Amino acid sequence: MRPKLFVAALVLLFSSWMLYNLLFWGRPVPFNVQTLQRSDRNGDGVIDTWQLDTSQDGQTDIVEIDTDGDGRIDRLQLGHPKIEVLDVSGRKTEAARRKLAVCLDGVPYEDMAELWDQGYFREFSRPGKLISAFPSLSDVALTELLHTEKVPGYENLYFDVRQNAIAGGAASTVSKVRMPYLDALNYDEPGIFKGLAYLLPLRIYHADLGRFRKRYAASQRPAYVAHICSTDSICHVLSREQFLKLMLELDRLLREIYIQQKGQLDFVVFSDHGNSHVTNRRIDLDRFLVQHGFQVESSIRSEKSVVIPAFGLVGALPVYCQAQNTGRLARLLTNHEAVDFTTYLEGDSIQIVSAAGTAAITAKDFGELLRYAPVDGDPLHLKSVMRRMVEQDQLNAEGFASKSNWFAATAGHEYADAVNALYHGVTNHVSNRANLLASLKDGYHYGSPFFDRLVTMRSTHGNLRSTSMTGFFMCNGPMPHAILPARELLKDWQSANSIENAR
Numbered sequence: 001m002r003p004k005l006f007v008a009a010l011v012l013l014f015s016s017w018m019l020y021n022l023l024f025w026g027r028p029v030p031f032n033v034q035t036l037q038r039s040d041r042n043g044d045g046v047i048d049t050w051q052l053d054t055s056q057d058g059q060t061d062i063v064e065i066d067t068d069g070d071g072r073i074d075r076l077q078l079g080h081p082k083i084e085v086l087d088v089s090g091r092k093t094e095a096a097r098r099k100l101a102v103c104l105d106g107v108p109y110e111d112m113a114e115l116w117d118q119g120y121f122r123e124f125s126r127p128g129k130l131i132s133a134f135p136s137l138s139d140v141a142l143t144e145l146l147h148t149e150k151v152p153g154y155e156n157l158y159f160d161v162r163q164n165a166i167a168g169g170a171a172s173t174v175s176k177v178r179m180p181y182l183d184a185l186n187y188d189e190p191g192i193f194k195g196l197a198y199l200l201p202l203r204i205y206h207a208d209l210g211r212f213r214k215r216y217a218a219s220q221r222p223a224y225v226a227h228i229c230s231t232d233s234i235c236h237v238l239s240r241e242q243f244l245k246l247m248l249e250l251d252r253l254l255r256e257i258y259i260q261q262k263g264q265l266d267f268v269v270f271s272d273h274g275n276s277h278v279t280n281r282r283i284d285l286d287r288f289l290v291q292h293g294f295q296v297e298s299s300i301r302s303e304k305s306v307v308i309p310a311f312g313l314v315g316a317l318p319v320y321c322q323a324q325n326t327g328r329l330a331r332l333l334t335n336h337e338a339v340d341f342t343t344y345l346e347g348d349s350i351q352i353v354s355a356a357g358t359a360a361i362t363a364k365d366f367g368e369l370l371r372y373a374p375v376d377g378d379p380l381h382l383k384s385v386m387r388r389m390v391e392q393d394q395l396n397a398e399g400f401a402s403k404s405n406w407f408a409a410t411a412g413h414e415y416a417d418a419v420n421a422l423y424h425g426v427t428n429h430v431s432n433r434a435n436l437l438a439s440l441k442d443g444y445h446y447g448s449p450f451f452d453r454l455v456t457m458r459s460t461h462g463n464l465r466s467t468s469m470t471g472f473f474m475c476n477g478p479m480p481h482a483i484l485p486a487r488e489l490l491k492d493w494q495s496a497n498s499i500e501n502a503r
């Protein structure tokens, strides 16, 4: 071929590839499994049978049946080549089964429970509540869920205390600042798309689902952990109705994987945190702080300096300052209408400050026993809970209770699992710990002014309110718990994965 012709052919090939991508990238995933009919086989008024077509000929190939009326499919009837009936009740699971854990970032418990009640996701038990970490942000929550080493900061963009400079950011997800939890994931959205999430949420969501489906199908791993990041982005910018509608694509995706494995896998699906579903706006903290003698800057230059990395549009923010200003700033910020409370470490005790008063959390026995002591007022509204705990003998004479007793007593509280969450939130999770953390009220966020100009935020998370703190979990077998702390969910999985990674 002559060189000119060769170059022309190359250009043509490249431009048609570009055009193809432009037109088809991020289109809805074409699923192979279609639900033809849902019916009530035993006539008790509840859907118990799902007829599926897997060969796109409009004929039933597989029937999913709930035989015991608990709402979860426990029998598969396969039509080809001959009729085969499989027990998928998950009651007797074998050690050799493949394991799949899928995190749907930011999907609230209430949403998944509602979809399940409508008859979706029935390969799984009815969802339970999974209580997140504080701040209810993915980097922190996934670190806790996957039991990995500390992340550098609370979000992708963070403050490097030693370098006294802002580091990370959208570009760094590509160059990959070390986020230890990423190493524990077998699938995650490429960093570049995370940065674009506020711009093209829908296309990125579809591309994410399609990419995960392809990668998982190509994998032979006996244990696989996937993180679907884009569910959180669509939740941020869409109404709840629009969001629920898009979640039906995940119902189909998960069913397709389940059917491909003939239900013979240990399948757990969960979210790392919830979402507020409350339209929220950015607060002008910078001006507020200037009015009170501080200056928001990108490094700590003087005693006036305050550094707040502004990234995702979220409901909690880390504040860095000179140590002697911590308490003063914590009190000052609670005068802002958007701030619910602030919290910081003073010596060994965690201080909580809000317009409703102050309190302290202290730990004993390496954090096994925790105490919440109101100093004046009751910023976390826990006094009545504690009265019940006293009646049930769960608080000792000094006011300490075990981690699990605090969890059991407060997991459904307006500030979910507050005592555990604040203790770990202030002392753990990140290597560049903030001087103080501010938890905002629903309806407000802080973050990048650039992102803020791009979108109307219909939901966010990050704060300690139960909507943000309450994710879901569900599995394709019986569920021993209705409510769990995020740190408990994958405890056994980690050993399975580390054995495999060591191979």
Ligand SMILES: [Zn+2]
Residues within 6 Å of the ligand: 106, 232, 233, 236, 312, 461
């Ligand atoms: Zn988010």
